[in-house]
Amino acid sequence: MSSVVKAKVWASRDTVKLARELLGRRLVARDGEGFERRLRITETEAYDGPADRACHASKGRTARTEVMFGPAGRWYVYLCYGMHQMLNLVTGPVDWPAAVLIRGVEGLTGPGRVTRALGVDGALNGQPAHAEGRLWIEERDELVLAPDVLAGPRVGVDYAGPEWAGKPWRFRWMKYWRPPVARRG
DNA sequence: TACTCGATCGGA
DNA sequence: CCGATCGAGTAA
Numbered sequence: 001m002s003s004v005v006k007a008k009v010w011a012s013r014d015t016v017k018l019a020r021e022l023l024g025r026r027l028v029a030r031d032g033e034g035f036e037r038r039l040r041i042t043e044t045e046a047y048d049g050p051a052d053r054a055c056h057a058s059k060g061r062t063a064r065t066e067v068m069f070g071p072a073g074r075w076y077v078y079l080c081y082g083m084h085q086m087l088n089l090v091t092g093p094v095d096w097p098a099a100v101l102i103r104g105v106e107g108l109t110g111p112g113r114v115t116r117a118l119g120v121d122g123a124l125n126g127q128p129a130h131a132e133g134r135l136w137i138e139e140r141d142e143l144v145l146a147p148d149v150l151a152g153p154r155v156g157v158d159y160a161g162p163e164w165a166g167k168p169w170r171f172r173w174m175k176y177w178r179p180p181v182a183r184r185g
Numbered sequence: 186t187a188c189t190c191g192a193t194c195g196g197a
Numbered sequence: 198c199c200g201a202t203c204g205a206g207t208a209a
Contacts, residue, residue, distance in 0.1 A: 045192070054192070056205090064205060082202030084193050101192055112193050156192055180194090 009130075010072035015091045015098040016169055019046035022089070023173040024146035026138040027105055029118040037118070038138065042177040043104030045154045046169040047088070050097060053160035057097030067126050068097035075135070077115075077125040084112030085121050089129050089137070103155070106176045146173045 012018055026038045047055035056078070057065040067076045068090055076088040076099045092098035103111045115121070120135060129137050151168040158165050 047192075056192085059206070062205075078192090079202095079204065081191060081193050082204075086192060088192085103192085110193075116194095154192070159191080 008072070010089060010091045011093055012072075013092060013096070015048040015100060016046040018091050019044040019100040019169065020149060020151075020171050021145060022100055022102075022137075023149055023171055025140060027102065027118075027135070028132075028138050029120075029135050030133070031119065039105035039107065040173070040176055041102060041105055043102075043109065043170070043172045045101040045103055045171070046098070047101065048092070048098045048169070053164040054154060054157035055097065055099075061097075065097060068099050069095055070126075073128060073130045075124045075127050075129050077120060077122050079122065080112070085115040086111050087115050087120050087124075103170070104172070104177060107178070109178055109180045146175075148174045150174055 010018060022041050022044050025041050027041055029037045029039075047057075049055065050058055050060075052058055055068075057068045059065070061069055064078060067074060070090065071094050072091050074090045076090050078086055078088075080086050087102045088099035089102065090099050101111060102114060103109075105114055108114045108117050118135065124135055127133065127135075129135070130139070150172045152170045152172075153166055153168060154170045
């Protein structure tokens with residue numbers, strides 16, 4: 001199967017469904033020595049379209065959000081709070097800005113922790129997520145729904161207002177998801 | 186050019 | 198609870 005065909009898997013109009021279906025698929029990270037880690041995706045969030053006030057692209061088409069308007073199957077990586085890289089998979093048709101934030105993989109809870117552990121940074125922005133390289137999503141012909149998935153509101157998007165912050169577009173595969181390490185009190 | 190604020194995290 | 202830390206977005 002060509003990369004082009006594989007990328008079409010993510011071109012569905014329904015990004016919320018894709019965020020749900022991404023659970024259970026493997027994220028593969030290859031380091032400088034060629035060592036690979038294959039980790040099940042356990043937590044995702046959907047950011048869907050120009051009307052979604054929590055989606056960066058709701059502010060319009062800019063240099064930063066351009067990649068979300070492009071073809072599906074590429075990485076959208078941006079810096080948050082000046083120190084955390086956020087890893088997203090671009091989804092949807094061309095000119096429909098949407099993406100799925102990868103918030104957790106097995107053994108790693110939290111979007112900033114995932115990228116730190118896998119060495120992800122802005123260099124991956126715009127790179128294909130469906131071809132072997134530095135980081136990719138393992139090929140699988142069919143999307144398989146993971147069982148035991150909990151949906152809830154997205155994290156940290158209250159600024160988007162109740163209509164958008166309240167949408168249950170965060171998905172966790174509870175069989176593999178683990179709560180963040182306890183904070184000290 | 187000067188602000189403001191975040192799709193977060195770890196420490197107190 | 199709080200500070201870290203910096204680029205994008207906005208207003209001017």
